[in-house]
Ligand code: SF4
């Protein structure tokens with residue numbers, strides 16, 4: 001056994017504390033202080049029983065005032081708030097998917113964006129019934145982009161990607177009237193239903209939450225993922241590194257943060273340009289290092305091996321190193337705090353999207369049309385800022401781990417082919433994985449996803465749960481900030497196999513994989529949907545019968561709620577470590593944790609005790625195994 005050792009949360013925290021010391025010297029704020037200022041939180045908000053959707057309110061429910069002015073009770077208010085929460089998340093992912101469709105529309109053989117995976121484009125086109133024979137690949141790309149954008153407002157029918165689900169799942173969606181129609185329609189229908197004087201019946205509102213979630217997972221997010229692969233390449237296993245130590249003191253450090261790979265891909269492209277590297281040297285640096293935060297980091301790590309500096313609650317830390325020349329952001333999960341924080345250092349906080357504009361930032365509007373010139377401008381701005389560094393403030397924690405990332409469904413199937421006897425077995429399926437699960441070598445799988453949330457000691461839940469699950473021979477697929485927590489700790493290193501139970505360890509050795517597979521960003525949870533759909537089809541089981549569960553132990557965003565809804569609506573039990581503001585209605589809480597099982601064969605479990613959350617996931621996996629007799 002080598003000298004492999006996980007990085008502990010205590011070590012993460014020691015590094016953060018040291019960075020906060022630097023922050024104090026320059027009067028910087030930090031989320032740690034703002035959390036203290038906001039604690040305790042408003043109880044009405046926490047329970048979901050405040051309503052401000054009309055100007056007769058705001059209303060809040062108390063024993064003395066059991067109804068709002070319009071007469072809505074706690075159940076209606078909680079369910080409406082929950083639906084609006086979901087719609088916010090679905091809108092966000094879906095708009096991201098639309099932008100990617102637009103980028104696909106802007107491709108040309110000699111333009112900023114090209115088609116990097118034509119086979120995948122042809123595959124999707126055939127699936128959608130589009131003639132591909134003899135067609136120029138760029139004509140096809142433009143046609144598919146228009147059809148993709150059409151999914152957002154299609155007039156009749158349901159979304160194209162739903163047909164990827166097993167028949168049984170599609171029948172459930174039809175029967176329960178939750179098959180999403182047009183992507184935008186489900187978002188706006190949700191807002192309509194949650195308007196004053198529309199729906200206040202919890203079942204109707206929760207049903208629409210599932211449908212809006214599905215419009216995201218099997219619509220907007222799936223379009224985002226699939227067409228990003230067409231544009232930037234379908235991820236394959238690739239080595240990278242994670243944690244703040246990936247920043248290089250002697251180099252110009254550009255940190256990409258946000259979600260849309262159209263921006264980050266182009267920044268990476270220019271940071272690699274010999275002309276830019278020479279310019280950086282001229283300015284006194286040794287080179288250029290691009291690293292990432294949040295989901296955009298996952299995107300470029302998966303496709304280019306760009307190192308991952310940190311996840312959601314690390315975003316301020318990259319600036320606190322004093323070595324960040326520019327933090328370049330697009331949309332979603334970007335702390336507005338980065339504006340004032342960057343002013344305490346030499347860092348340029350560069351916003352690029354009209355959708356996410358923030359005070360104290362330099363706005364360089366980025367679009368598919370001006371991508372090349374503006375990416376170059378951004379890289380140059382960062383380089384020119386190197387000279388403004390204050391050396392006395394520079395401290396990069398010497399902490400990083402190796403990670404192997406890039407496990408798209410295609411890559412997983414290819415990896416499985418590597419352990420298939422091609423003389424006897426068919427290749428190109430998930431059958432080897434099913435055999436491992438059936439034989440009990442692997443007990444099951446957990447999809448670990450979601451954010452950080454200061455309500456949970458950051459990263460502990462992700463890391464501790466993963467350690468517990470892999471020790472119990474349960475393989476993990478991870479995405480989003482959960483994936484980054486794993487990578488920073490070292491759980492995506494192949495050496496982490498030594499932390500697994502004997503069965504999973506053998507599989508990791510045979511297939512040469514880490515026990516936690518990085519499947520990408522938050523929109524890439526759609527990859528997990530495709531994976532379970534494939535597993536169900538290859539095994540002849542329903543999705544809900546597979547010993548597979550989902551878990552978001554530190555979730556915080558509306559997007560995470562939308563994700564939860566589509567994961568559950570796909571038939572996968574989902575475990576949450578943070579309460580989704582529904583405790584104010586026993587009816588809504590009951591629906592989510594049990595009632596919806598009658599509709600979609602899965603439901604939520606909310607458990608804030610992380611140890612117990614892990615136990616309950618293992619129990620559920622074992623129950624599922626027992627139910628199918630394995
Ligand atoms: S919709 Fe009803 S409960 Fe909500 S703020 Fe208006 S009056 Fe109050």
Ligand code: SF4
Nearest residue numbers: 312333450451480481
């Ligand atoms: S996991 Fe959560 S915090 Fe991280 S990028 Fe996704 S939505 Fe944002």
